[in-house]
Amino acid sequence: MPSTNGHNLQGKKDRDFAGRKLKSLPKSIFDNCEIITKVDLQRNRLKQVSGISQLVNLTELILSRNELADFPEEIGKLHHLKTLYINQNIIKCISEKVFPSLQKLEFLKLSTNRLMELPSDINQCRSLIYLNASNNYLKDLQALVGVPKLRDLYVENNRLTDLPGELFANLTMFKATGNPLRKPPGDICIGGLKDIRSYFTMLRDSSSPVTVKTIKTMFLGSSMAGKSTLCRSFQSSRPVEVDVADRTVGIEIIEVEKGGVRFLCWDFAGQEEYYITHHVFITPQAFVILAIDLSSYDPSDPQSFEEHVSFWISNIQLRVPDSVVLPVGTHVDQCLDIDRKKKHINSKLQSMLTDRTETLQQLKKKLQESDDPSLYSDQMNDLSRLTHYKLKVLDLLLVDCTKPGYIQMFQDHTLKEVTNKDNFPSIERTLPGIYQEVEKEIQDLLIEDDIPQHGRVTLSDLLDIYISQKELDPENIKCILRYFHRIGVIVWYEEIESLKNDVFLKPSILITLFKAIIRHDLEKQIKDITMRQLKSMKVLNKHRETWLSDYKEKATLHNVAISILVQKELETLHLDDADLVQEIVGNGNKPGSLLCLLQHFEVCLPTKITSPLNPTAPEFHPNKTWVASNPNVYDPDSACMFPSYLQNNDRVFQMWGEDKMSDLTVHIYFIPEIPYGFFHRLVIKTCPLYTTHWVGKDQCCFSSCKTLTLIQVKNVEGDQYINIRCKEQTDKNEIKKSWQMVRDIMLKMDQLAQEWPGLIQYVHSPCKEYGCSAYFQWRDWTDWLKSPGSGKSDSSTKEEKVTCRNGHTRRIELIYPKGLFNSDSTENQAA
Structure with a gap:
């Protein structure tokens, strides 16, 4: 100093x-x-x-x-x-x-x-x-x-x-x-300066700018809550009965025009298996309709509110904390004691939102009352940011989907809420007239069958159409297509190398591909693969038995099995375009683009069933970059692991062994809770860093040289956290390597957490004394993640120590990573 x-x-x-x-x-x-x-x-x-x-x-x-x-x-x-x-x-x-x-x-x-x-x-x-x-x-x-x-x-x-x-x-x-944002809309600004400049250029050149009202409407809720019935009745303006056998698999998309507002309705399946894809499709600035089955709702059972209501509200609050939620009570015609259930749900919802606000305020007050609040300023700012989010949950609306009057009431009520500027300040968007013209021509292409039934066209073909007909600049066309992609009218994953030249004018086709693999009855789908389908991929019936075994025991699905399941799904839609099938499904030499899509969105982890030596591989020479003999060869032994499908932690337990008090340990707490699917995506992000890893249901173990590291989900008295442990090390260099692994994992964790704006993280190191409940709270720590060498260098030779509030002293390097705190801080009392 x-x-x-x-x-x-x-x-x-x-x-x-x-x-x-x-x-x-x-x-x-x-x-x-x-x-x-x-x-x-x-x-x-x-x-x-x-x-x-x-x-x-x-x-x-x-x-x-x-x-x-x-x-x-x-x-x-x-x-x-x-x-x-x-x-x-x-x-x-x-x-x-x-x-x-x-x-x-x-x-x-x-x-x-x-x-x-x-x-x-x-x-x-x-x-x-x-x-x-x-x-x-x-x-x-x-x-x-x-x-x-x-x-x-x-x-x-x-x-x-x-x-x-x-x-x-x-x-x-x-x-x-x-x-x-309305001008330009936020969905355009996300594209960066190039799209913004294109927007203003087209707006300036447009003779007739248009004001549009578009809202993405997501129907969420538990399985069999009546989401599809509600959605299709909303579309048809009359009761539409949906059979149990016709329930949603994956996601269905319906477009509805009501009162000058364009509703892009996304009907999400309610089974748990589909939740791992929600992060792909649930986007900000959306209207959420939460279907609650009142016939099965029990006010006397706390678990009933959790399953039907709070699970969904919590995840919405984490992912899109500024959204508007309309709870809709369904199956009213089969329900008794409706008024009591409605009152109970509204009361519990209000208490839930109030409790969250009070929790955030208490956490902030606790930091403000610490000896030096400035050391926690980033955390206090995060808390302030969360308190500014105003998730709006409207009063529960009762809808009897068997009566036309209720459907009309539901339509009128929905229209009233979305046109309320307090709810949706950016529902009105100013667009250059050319946007509307291009979209109309896309719809005409679909109606007139000028493109394949599946709606997939190449970007180059699409550009040729508009360059020749409209004399538009190619970059302006791309700007328009990006906007349509972000609001859900088309699908164009420009950022995925294998898909950047594919534009899906029917978003439902990619939804179809997802639901071929991400579904509640996947085991049955594998069993139902026919001999004809097996022979078409040159595999035997015993291979199918292996696929079933690996799926049930390891949550692993062979790539060949994935190819057959996707092809099977395409056949049900009578999409027999051979080129499409090969590009999406793949063949014996090359994987299809679906695998790239699943991996891009961190739904699965690439893996191998076995790893045989390749006698034809090129010889390795020191100081010379090794190159595969043929990097384009598709390994038929490759597979994908779906961590969310794992049922136990047996393999992790075998490799890790017992926890010890001497393990280097860090707890990352999540407020208000760990988002659904967060841990599994963290595993998928982190495993590629370490060649040797073992994955379980809610634990994962990594090995790097002599360092063994474990991450696991914990829930202690309602506090949810991810526990990171490294096996005890005594050598200073090995301790440094352990902290490096912790940093790498936490960096991936922090990157992932950015996708949940309603989430905040706290980091603690527990006291290492057996039976001691004290902990050491980390100060502002994100700078350490980005620059691990930040902070004052440790030039002293003395051994620095910290003492917990119960008087137990440990070496500082076993509690905190070097560089997180100034070296002149010799004591950090437990919070």
């Missing part, structure tokens, strides 16, 4: 006062103030910085993670300032005449404050290149038009609706997710 003695600071151009719990600027900061060029005041308790203007030659100022409510006007007198961090404060406004004085300012971070608007004269900040104003309350960005050198702009999680087209002329980076 730098000394606060002015004599010792003489000649130093930098001042480091980070994490000092300061409430005002220290006097020593002004010693030799004319030579100071950088001051770090982050992680303090500053409410004002009076006198900062004395540092006349300051070029970098860090005021992050303080308690500033007003933007310090004195900063405007720092005419040499180039870099300013003032994020993670509570600033509500910025006065005019500050930024015009900062003609050398290049980097400005204003994120995570409470700004309602930017000062109108910020465009006079002539040197500004980087601006981050995410996590505020901004409603427009007009003030930024005219900033001449602005290149990087981050405005996620604000209240922006319309963006000025002039803003994007010179930008090289732009992010605006988490805003109720």
Whole structure:
């Protein structure tokens, strides 16, 4: 730490006062103030910085993670300032005449404050290149038009609706997710600057921009809750009875036009086996209709609410925390005591949402009351972010799907809710007229059978059609297609190499491919494979018995079996296009594109049943890159493991052995809970890092050299966490390797957690003393994941230790990874 003695600071151009719990600027900061060029005041308790203007030659100022409510006007007198961090404060406004004085300012971070608007004269900040104003309350960005050198702009999680087209002329980076955008729609902004510029170009050239109202409507609920009946009755405006044998397998898509609103209805199957694909199809800005079977709902059984209601609400809250949910009571005609059940569900729902809010507030208060809250500022910001999300659960609506009057009421009620601007502020979207024209022509192609029945066309063919007919720029066409893909009108997985030239004008075809493999009756489907189908792939009946055995015991499905099942599903739809079947299903030499799709969305893990030596493989030579003799050969012995189908942890237990108190142990807690499918996707993400691994139902073991690491799901008294354990090591280098494995796993975990905006993680290391319940809470730890060498280097030779609140002392490297905390911290009391 730098000394606060002015004599010792003489000649130093930098001042480091980070994490000092300061409430005002220290006097020593002004010693030799004319030579100071950088001051770090982050992680303090500053409410004002009076006198900062004395540092006349300051070029970098860090005021992050303080308690500033007003933007310090004195900063405007720092005419040499180039870099300013003032994020993670509570600033509500910025006065005019500050930024015009900062003609050398290049980097400005204003994120995570409470700004309602930017000062109108910020465009006079002539040197500004980087601006981050995410996590505020901004409603427009007009003030930024005219900033001449602005290149990087981050405005996620604000209240922006319309963006000025002039803003994007010179930008090289732009992010605006988490805003109720209408112009351009958020589904276009996700595509990046290229799509945004194409949008504004087409909007400018369009003679008739259109305003459309489109809403993706997801029907969720338990198996046999009546989702399909509800969805099809909504479409037909009359009761439609759906037979049990005709229940949804996978997902069905229906498009409905009601009252000027276009509903893209997605009917999700309710069996547990299908939940692992929900992350692929459940998207933000959607209207969720939750079907609840009132005939089987029992108010006296707590498990009934869990299965019918809270499981679904929790997962929606984690995945799309700003969504609107309409609970619909179904099977009303078969139900007694309807009023009591309705009252019970509404009451439990309200309590559930209130409890979650109170839990978040208590967690934040606990961190604020710690000895040094600045050390947990990232975690507190995450908690604040979660409290800002407002999942809206409407009152339970009773619908008797056997009576036309109820169906009409359901339609009217649904239309009323989606056109309520408080519920869906971005339902209206401004689009160039060409978007509507292109979509109409796609529909005409489908109606007139100008394309194959399955709706798959190549991107090049589609581009040829519109380039010749509409004289459109190919990049503009791609922009339009990306938008249609994101709202669910077509499917085009541009990011998947094997599928980037395939455009599916009927999204249902890829849903069909998914449900050939992801289904509740997969064992029966394998048993029903005919001899004809086996012979077509040149395999025997005994192979099918092996497939069944491997599926039941190892949750593993051979690629040949996958190919047959997909081909079988395509035949039921009379899709006998040989080229399509071969490209999707594959052949003896090459896997089909379906496997790429399943692996891309982390539904399965590529594996091999056996690993025989290849006598024809090229010889390995040191210092020379080894290349496979034929990398395109399709290994018929390959298979896919579906971790979510595993039934036990036997193989993991055999390899890991017993837990020991001396194991290096880390607990990652998930609030409010671990999302369904999270652990299995974590396994799929992590296994490729380590060649040797063993996977179980809720545990997985990895081996790297001498280091053996276990991850497992735990639930202790309602607290859900993932436990990471490394076998005891005594050598410092081996301990370092253990922490490296922990970091690699946690990095994958954190990347995965970004897909659940309603999720927050806490990290603890338990005390290693037998019977002790104390733990050591990790401070802000995500920087360590990204830069494991951050923090002060450990140049001391002394052995550092930490002590828990019960007085048990352990070496710090067995509790925390080096680099997570400053080396001068010798004790971290349990929270």
